[in-house]
Amino acid sequence: MDKIIPETLKKVVEEISNLPGYGEKSAQRLAVNVLSMPRGEALNLIKIFMEMLEKVHPCKECGIYTEEEICPVCSDEERDRSSICVVEESFDAFAIERTRKYRGLYHVIGGRLSPLEEITAEDLNIESLIRRVEKYPVKEVILATNPTVEGEATASYIYNLLKNKGITISRIAYGLPFGAVLENADDFTLSKALEHKTPI
Amino acid sequence: MDKIIPETLKKVVEEISNLPGYGEKSAQRLAVNVLSMPRGEALNLIKIFMEMLEKVHPCKECGIYTEEEICPVCSDEERDRSSICVVEESFDAFAIERTRKYRGLYHVIGGRLSPLEEITAEDLNIESLIRRVEKYPVKEVILATNPTVEGEATASYIYNLLKNKGITISRIAYGLPFGAVLENADDFTLSKALEHKTPI
Numbered sequence: 001m002d003k004i005i006p007e008t009l010k011k012v013v014e015e016i017s018n019l020p021g022y023g024e025k026s027a028q029r030l031a032v033n034v035l036s037m038p039r040g041e042a043l044n045l046i047k048i049f050m051e052m053l054e055k056v057h058p059c060k061e062c063g064i065y066t067e068e069e070i071c072p073v074c075s076d077e078e079r080d081r082s083s084i085c086v087v088e089e090s091f092d093a094f095a096i097e098r099t100r101k102y103r104g105l106y107h108v109i110g111g112r113l114s115p116l117e118e119i120t121a122e123d124l125n126i127e128s129l130i131r132r133v134e135k136y137p138v139k140e141v142i143l144a145t146n147p148t149v150e151g152e153a154t155a156s157y158i159y160n161l162l163k164n165k166g167i168t169i170s171r172i173a174y175g176l177p178f179g180a181v182l183e184n185a186d187d188f189t190l191s192k193a194l195e196h197k198t199p200i
Numbered sequence: 201m202d203k204i205i206p207e208t209l210k211k212v213v214e215e216i217s218n219l220p221g222y223g224e225k226s227a228q229r230l231a232v233n234v235l236s237m238p239r240g241e242a243l244n245l246i247k248i249f250m251e252m253l254e255k256v257h258p259c260k261e262c263g264i265y266t267e268e269e270i271c272p273v274c275s276d277e278e279r280d281r282s283s284i285c286v287v288e289e290s291f292d293a294f295a296i297e298r299t300r301k302y303r304g305l306y307h308v309i310g311g312r313l314s315p316l317e318e319i320t321a322e323d324l325n326i327e328s329l330i331r332r333v334e335k336y337p338v339k340e341v342i343l344a345t346n347p348t349v350e351g352e353a354t355a356s357y358i359y360n361l362l363k364n365k366g367i368t369i370s371r372i373a374y375g376l377p378f379g380a381v382l383e384n385a386d387d388f389t390l391s392k393a394l395e396h397k398t399p400i
Contacts, residue, residue, distance in 0.1 A: 004297050006267045008252040015245050019233045028291050030230075033219045034249065035256060035265060036310065042253055045215050046246060049234065052208040053242055056235060065235060067206045091228050097204050110236065 009035075020117065058090075061132070063108035063125050065090040073097075073106060080104045082139040086129060086158060088112050088146060096144065104140075107132065112150040113157055121157060130161060140168040147174055209235075220317065258290075261332075263308035263325050265290040273297075273306060280304045282339040286329060286358060288312050288346060296344065304340075307332065312350040313357055321357060330361060340368040347374055 009031055016027035034042050058064065059071035062084075066072065073079055073093075083104030087093050093106040109124040133141065141162055145151035155171055162169055174192035176185055185193070209231055216227035234242050258264065259271035266272070273279055273293075283304030287293050293306045309324040333341065341362055345351035355371055362369055374392035376385055385393070 004264070004272050005294050006252075006256045006265055008248065008255045008267065009265055011248050012252045015248060019230070021229055021233070029221055030219070031252070032265075032289055032291060033221070034253070039253065046249060046253075048208065048211050048215060049246060052206075052212045052231070052235070053239065053246075055208050056206045064204070065206055065209055065232075067208065072204050089232055091232060094205050 058108065058110075062106045063090075063110060063128070064093050064106055078103075082137060083142065084129070084132065084138055084140070085142040085144050086155075087144050088151065088154070092144065092146075104142075109145075109154070109158075112145055112148075112154045114150050124154075126158060126161070129158070133162060133165060133167065138167055140170065142170045142172065144172045147172070258308065258310075262306045263290075263310060263328070264293050264306055278303075282337060283342065284329070284332065284338055284340070285342040285344050286355075287344050288351065288354075292344065292346075304342075309345075309354070309358075312345060312348075312354045314350050324354075326358060326361070329358070333362060333365060333367065338367055340370065342370045342372065344372045347372070 012031045013024065013027045016022050016030055017024050019027075022030075034045065037045070055067045056065050059066045059068075059074055061070055061074040064071045064073060068075070080103045083102075084107050085093070085096065085102060085104055086107045086109060087096070088109060088111055090108055093108060096102050096106075107125070107129045109126055109129065111119055111124055113119060113121065113124070129141075132138065141158075143155040143158060145154045145158075159169055159171075173196055174189060175196060176182065176189060176193045182190070212231045213224065213227045216222050216230055217224050219227075222230075234245065237245070255267045256265050259266045259268075259274055261270055261274040264271045264273060268275070280303045283302075284307050285293070285296065285302060285304055286307045286309060287296070288309060288311055290308055293308060296302050296306075307325070307329045309326055309329065311319055311324055313319060313321065313324070329341075332338065341358075343355040343358060345354045345358075359369055359371075373396055374389060375396060376382065376389060376393045382390070
């Protein structure tokens, strides 16, 4: 009965379902959304996707997505070159930039160690991080991978590679998120929040 | 600080966020997913999207997405032409086809009435449904819009347009989904499941 689904639509849904974080349903939704758009708008969407693919690539230094050879952070003379903040993806760096609290450099490893998705250290930009730490006068590396089991494992993996290089290695703090309800916090977060209590 | 995000990437995220069901986060995820693909695969994804946009369009009769002028259901001589099943989207029809329990025709209205999203009856293919009912020897219309508040409102709207045309109008049944835990069912579903109890 699957003959009823047009071949090209089936192919699009199949390809999108293969993207991480997408299932069949969300792939169908995306395909239908694009099909329901006025044709001109849909073609425009594809055009800007093409433009993005042509222009955007990882910064040669840190891996942040940029349209230049070297990203605005790495090429900014005023940034503190003694500090590197390691993140999983460019958007994590963009989020940290929004806080305006960090003036150092970044390093995007491009994911996290994940045995389930068969992502190993070789698939991540970890070697280039070690090279940067060895080449430049780096004093601190902040491990800002996500506070998940996989992000945690990735942080310890990098910690082990860097621990004997005579630099400070920090991990972003665990604690209660702003607006959270204490009663609903998970035990791990709550115990970390207590452990790292700060004097007022 | 938003200068750090490449312009073309920002544009893609903005456009995707405008699609129904997408927010900024899911749009970012999609953009990053496409950027992280090997360039060849990303271009291939765009190519098959283009192919889909070129070939797939709504069936002239019922509105199901098809690569033909008339979809496989409408052009199948063996389908029961006295019954029309009204669905919100093509994928709803595809799902019903998978059950192999329905042998009539479909009518895709292309969404649901939604005051919040400013979708009114004029935005949906309802007029063409009325024309089909008047033109062909239709005996039954099954309203299979989603069992949601908006789907329900859409079903009653169509019911009111059709109720004086001397045909049977049905609504797909409410009840407990297979595998559900009775204790966790919402009151509305549970009361409908009792109301429509069937003899064994």
